[in-house]
Amino acid sequence: MSTQPPALSHFQAATRVVIAPGRAAAALAVELPRVACARWCVVADRGLAENGGLDRLLRALPRDAAPVLELVGEDPDAETIGRLVAQARDRGSDAVIAIGGGSGLCAGKAVAIGLANPGPLAPHAGHDRLERPPAPCLAIPTTAGSGSEVSEVVILHQADGGPHLMIRGRGYAPRVAILDGEVMRTLPTRPMLLAALDALAHAYEALWSRGADRFTDAFAFSAARQLREALPPALDGDAAARQQLIEASAMANYACGNSELATVHAMSSAPEVHLPHGYQTGVLLPHVARRIADVLPAAVQAEIEALEPLYAKVGFVSRFAPGELDEAGLEAVARAGIENPLSSNDPRPPTFEELRTLLREAGAGDR
Numbered sequence: 481m482s483t484q485p486p487a488l489s490h491f492q493a494a495t496r497v498v499i500a501p502g503r504a505a506a507a508l509a510v511e512l513p514r515v516a517c518a519r520w521c522v523v524a525d526r527g528l529a530e531n532g533g534l535d536r537l538l539r540a541l542p543r544d545a546a547p548v549l550e551l552v553g554e555d556p557d558a559e560t561i562g563r564l565v566a567q568a569r570d571r572g573s574d575a576v577i578a579i580g581g582g583s584g585l586c587a588g589k590a591v592a593i594g595l596a597n598p599g600p601l602a603p604h605a606g607h608d609r610l611e612r613p614p615a616p617c618l619a620i621p622t623t624a625g626s627g628s629e630v631s632e633v634v635i636l637h638q639a640d641g642g643p644h645l646m647i648r649g650r651g652y653a654p655r656v657a658i659l660d661g662e663v664m665r666t667l668p669t670r671p672m673l674l675a676a677l678d679a680l681a682h683a684y685e686a687l688w689s690r691g692a693d694r695f696t697d698a699f700a701f702s703a704a705r706q707l708r709e710a711l712p713p714a715l716d717g718d719a720a721a722r723q724q725l726i727e728a729s730a731m732a733n734y735a736c737g738n739s740e741l742a743t744v745h746a747m748s749s750a751p752e753v754h755l756p757h758g759y760q761t762g763v764l765l766p767h768v769a770r771r772i773a774d775v776l777p778a779a780v781q782a783e784i785e786a787l788e789p790l791y792a793k794v795g796f797v798s799r800f801a802p803g804e805l806d807e808a809g810l811e812a813v814a815r816a817g818i819e820n821p822l823s824s825n826d827p828r829p830p831t832f833e834e835l836r837t838l839l840r841e842a843g844a845g846d847r
């Protein structure tokens with residue numbers, strides 16, 4: 481709900497979303513034959529394989545239908561993706577099942593890009609830069625946060641710590657996303673909380689980004705409300721709430737993928753800062769929201785007022801712990817907040833000094 485809508489806005493929801501509470505394995509077996517390809521391969525998070533979750537998801541598939549490639553750790557870089565693409569080609573795969581949190585899904589989507597576009601990925605960074613659309617990709621999120629399963633964006637970290645590579649374009653989103661909250665049953669509460677705070681930031685930034693329109697509002701308001709409702713019981717182990725959370729996370733991404741993100745995500749993009757993405761967005765969201773609340777419509781202000789009680793309920797403090805973000809980190813985050821073009825989507829774009837002040841209020845620079 482922007483106060484200054486652009487002349488043209490858009491809404492695209494390209495991914496087929498399959499709602500499959502407790503039935504992801506069965507849904508996978510039904511969906512795979514619907515996509516024309518020679519052979520699937522699986523790109524997945526290492527943690528999921530280690531706790532047996534990967535075997536449970538693949539149990540309904542015929543043997544050797546989809547070989548599992550090298551497992552993926554946190555924040556995969558372009559080099560890792562290059563290896564995975566080579567492995568997929570060796571096995572005759574031309575389509576990808578991406579399973580995991582943000583890292584596993586991004587890696588799978590990047591492999592789909594690499595299968596259709598030989599050579600290094602870096603030259604494809606930017607918007608609509610691929611020569612050919614990515615190979616078919618089916619995504620199963622195992623956290624409710626990134627919404628990457630319905631997103632046309634792939635973000636890759638660089639091994640040398642340089643700026644993240646973003647590859648984005650029409651037709652780059654997965655063909656199918658299977659949403660099953662049961663895959664989060666064994667997820668510890670901290671990663672579940674941080675992922676959900678990221679989804680919350682996606683929904684809220686979609687509410688006030690300059691690219692917001694009535695379509696994105698429909699998804700963003702619903703996602704914000706459902707994330708708030710579902711997060712506390714989901715953290716307490718409620719199965720229905722887990723399903724609500726994973727659906728709301730995809731909705732939040734449909735909202736922000738069309739409206740665009742804003743200052744919270746601009747500030748969370750500093751490559752020098754290695755705090756978890758969901759933690760950074762979770763800390764920053766209430767501070768950024770307070771800075772702009774007075775220029776936002778009453779309905780969005782009401783959403784902002786609901787943040788503090790939610791944070792209290794889930795025991796999350798919107799303040800960096802002492803020593804967590806030193807002076808250099810503070811400068812890096814403020815600089816990213818200004819230099820990343822996402823901050824221009826802010827209804828009142830910030831100055832560098834305003835961001836430094838905001839960061840001090842959020843505990844940055846405390847020893």
Ligand SMILES: [Zn+2]
Pocket residue numbers: 626678679681682745757761
């Ligand atoms: Zn995010």
